[in-house]
Amino acid sequence: MIQVEAISKSFQDTKVLNEISFRIQKGDFIAIMGPSGSGKSTLLYSISGMDSISMGKIYFDGVNISNMKENVLSGLRLNKMGFVFQNVQMLKNLSIYDNIILPALVAKKESAANIRKHAKLLMKKTGIEGLEDRDVQEVSGGQLQRASICRAMINHPDILFLDEPTGALNSSATKQVLDILEDLNQEGMTIMTVTHEPHVAARAKKVLYVIDGQIAALKEFEMDGDRDKALAIWLEEMEF
Numbered sequence: 001m002i003q004v005e006a007i008s009k010s011f012q013d014t015k016v017l018n019e020i021s022f023r024i025q026k027g028d029f030i031a032i033m034g035p036s037g038s039g040k041s042t043l044l045y046s047i048s049g050m051d052s053i054s055m056g057k058i059y060f061d062g063v064n065i066s067n068m069k070e071n072v073l074s075g076l077r078l079n080k081m082g083f084v085f086q087n088v089q090m091l092k093n094l095s096i097y098d099n100i101i102l103p104a105l106v107a108k109k110e111s112a113a114n115i116r117k118h119a120k121l122l123m124k125k126t127g128i129e130g131l132e133d134r135d136v137q138e139v140s141g142g143q144l145q146r147a148s149i150c151r152a153m154i155n156h157p158d159i160l161f162l163d164e165p166t167g168a169l170n171s172s173a174t175k176q177v178l179d180i181l182e183d184l185n186q187e188g189m190t191i192m193t194v195t196h197e198p199h200v201a202a203r204a205k206k207v208l209y210v211i212d213g214q215i216a217a218l219k220e221f222e223m224d225g226d227r228d229k230a231l232a233i234w235l236e237e238m239e240f
């Protein structure tokens with residue numbers, strides 16, 4: 001689905017990504033781990049076209065998006081990609097429901113009835129049905145993050161990008177969000193998330209470990225094993 005070819009990115013004189021190459025296949029669930037400042041978020045934002053790159057190419061479904069005009073790229077992001085961040089970015093003057101359906105209203109791909117049906121389904125799936133009319137300030141952090149997953153999914157994206165999605169959540173809210181991500185992935189959604197938390201990365205199928213803007217190692221999990229243990233052993237063996 002996405003092919004990353006030798007991408008580099010610099011901020012002023014500092015090279016933050018250094019000739020990174022890899023592929024994201026449909027149905028992947030990839031966690032990007034690595035020390036603070038290693039380039040994890042920059043990598044996520046570069047792949048998703050939110051950030052420009054200095055060198056290299058990124059192909060999305062065979063189309064080179066690294067030199068696309070911003071208006072074409074923003075259409076691609078709206079229609080094909082979903083985004084979830086650590087600090088939920090929702091409009092405070094809209095209800096939870098209106099925030100969720102907003103990208104669909106902007107995309108204008110579906111009828112109002114279909115948007116409503118899809119939003120209701122997503123809210124049910126993520127366990128936040130009944131919160132439609134609440135203000136953003138009237139729900140918990142975990143509920144708000146689940147609402148942002150609904151919003152990210154509303155336009156039926158091909159891939160979900162997440163940056164530390166559980167970083168601001170307590171352990172039960174974290175578990176709920178991770179269970180949702182795992183369910184979505186089992187239904188076929190492709191997911192890429194940045195995390196520094198091993199218990200989050202252990203829900204993924206693959207872990208990319210980034211050091212100094214390069215992929216230091218890649219781990220593929222055996223899906224039926226104890227992934228928390230396998231990850232801990234791998235991180236220790238690799239001396240990460």
Ligand SMILES: Nc1ncnc2c1ncn2[C@@H]1O[C@H](COP(=O)(O)OP(=O)(O)OP(=O)(O)O)[C@@H](O)[C@H]1O
Binds near residue numbers: 038043
């Ligand atoms: N807009 C920017 N301008 C200048 N330098 C930047 C900018 N964004 C990131 N950097 C630098 O690029 C490097 C990588 O940042 P990035 O946020 O990708 O790291 P990270 O691995 O996600 O870190 P963390 O785990 O702390 O969030 C850091 O040294 C950071 O200071």
